[in-house]
Amino acid sequence: MARPATHDSAADRIRRQVEKAGPDAVFHAGQFLELASRDAIDKALSRLVESGFLKRLARGLYHQPRIHPVLGEILPPVEALAKALADRDHVKLQPFGGYAANLLRLSEQVPARVVFLTDGKARKIRYGSQTIELRRASPRMMAAAGRTTGLVIAALRYIGKDHITPARMAHLRELLSPEDRRRLLEDLPLAPAWMHPWFKTIAGKEDAT
Structure with missing residues (x-):
């Protein structure tokens, strides 16, 4: 049957x-x-x-x-929420400020306000004990969004040129994959001029000191 x-x-x-x-x-x-x-x-x-x-x-x-x-x-990691949000709304999101530095382990502080640059609408989302802010940015600021290059640019902006040290650059050189380091050199025109020597240092092409 x-x-x-x-x-x-x-x-x-x-x-x-x-x-x-x-x-x-x-x-x-x-x-x-x-x-x-x-x-x-x-x-x-x-x-x-x-x-x-x-x-x-x-x-x-x-x-x-x-x-x-x-x-x-x-709760899921903030980056998982951001990935789903970007996919749903068909926008780009770029970690910014202290959050970018934290993702690259250049800062141990976990910011209460997590900021992403976006080419979509600006808004704020309450997420557990944190606030996620989507801050609309210019096309140039978003040019490397979604790539390691964009994360490095955002983190170095947060740290500031006067506080970047060879030890921090050595950390990034060890953290990033060979492919990511190669991509930094390809994306050099997307970074501010003052970052160019540091990008080359991270890629292993030059000593910025």
Whole structure:
């Protein structure tokens, strides 16, 4: 006797995709459009939020909540939220200021306000104990967005030319991959002139001291 067919709902398909993605993933509805219609996806996401399987991080952004017995709710990294936001809104985001320096381990301070430059709309998003600020920037400031070059430029701007040391540059030379270091030389025209010697130092082409 044939087994009765089971109903595989949009919520079921979303649930499986979320579980495969890992604990730090952030999602938006557009990532699930291959699974069902937009209307069905929106309804399924609402049901999954109501059931507690998903939680809204910000408007239209979701994650699978995790609770630590001591620390409480563990949010995905800010960069995971930014990646999903950029993908959803079709914009570029570039870490800026102290956040960029922290990502490159040039600063141990974790800023309460995380700033991204963007070619999209300026806005602020409350994220746990932090505020994420999207600050609209000129095309030149966004030219290297999404690449390691853009991160290095932002971090060096934050540190300032008078506080850059050979030790910090040696750290970046060790941290960055050979491909990233090569790309710094290719992207030299995108950086301010005062950074050029340091870019060459990081790439291993010149001693800026």
